């Protein structure tokens with residue numbers, strides 16, 4: 349059995365484990381109180397006997413290191429992962445992320461106190477600046493104290509209005525338009541605990557300077573009124589304009605329109621003040637940039653790549669593809 353399991357693919361292992369879990373759940377559901385007590389006592393006995401088992405050499409647990417390298421994109425993988433999973437054997441080529449500006453680069457790489465704290469808490473710092481929030485069609489709350497977060501069904505990102513309702517604290521995107529710089533830092537540190545104002549200040553300056561969404565929204569805010577809304581087009585620039593760029597979006601991809609005007613089904617529209625949260629399609633160009641501003645600090649499209657194809661004469665052609673084309 350150990351040999352059979354060691355040669356299993358990831359997919360096979362997941363299938364087997366899911367079947368096992370289902371079987372166990374069915375058996376336990378039909379157990380009476382006496383049977384349950386007997387089983388728990390036997391489990392406890394087994395655990396106390398097994399304290400000297402060497403898990404590290406167990407073929408089910410020891411999956412080795414990431415030593416296999418893809419010949420096409422040089423990504424490293426484990427032996428259980430199939431060869432084409434990274435780049436479809438060279439067919440897909442992702443653009444590299446651009447090196448961040450000096451302050452963020454230093455925080456990511458240096459070893460002084462603030463930088464180490466930043467690296468240990470990088471998700472918290474991203475949360476200070478994310479413009480969208482996380483949601484799912486069904487969340488499962490464990491009874492009692494269980495530090496487990498489970499979701500079922502679909503996971504998505506949501507976005508609210510540009511300003512909070514009166515008497516509500518600004519959250520996510522709304523913080524970018526609060527009073528002055530210091531008020532924004534204070535609000536971010538209040539929303540996310542154990543963050544250092546000096547670090548938040550540096551990142552905030554960087555995003556106000558470089559992030560095209562922040563810049564576009566701030567520009568739009570100066571002109572906003574309740575009869576208008578701001579739209580981030582899903583993928584394409586309006587017809588007749590320049591061809592779509594694949595790096596930082598142009599300001600024309602964020603536009604102000606009349607609240608009653610029609611928009612594309614995948615476009616994101618933001619009202620000045622509202623309590624409506626809107627779902628963002630995962631194929632929207634801004635999906636990643638709005639949620640992970642520390643990765644996409646310029647507001648770059650999160651999901652676009654080049655498809656490399658070899659035609660019958662042996663010539664290699666590359667074609668730029670966005671998330672929309674990919675899912676279409």
Ligand SMILES: [Zn+2]
Nearest residue numbers: 418421434435
């Ligand atoms: Zn690859």
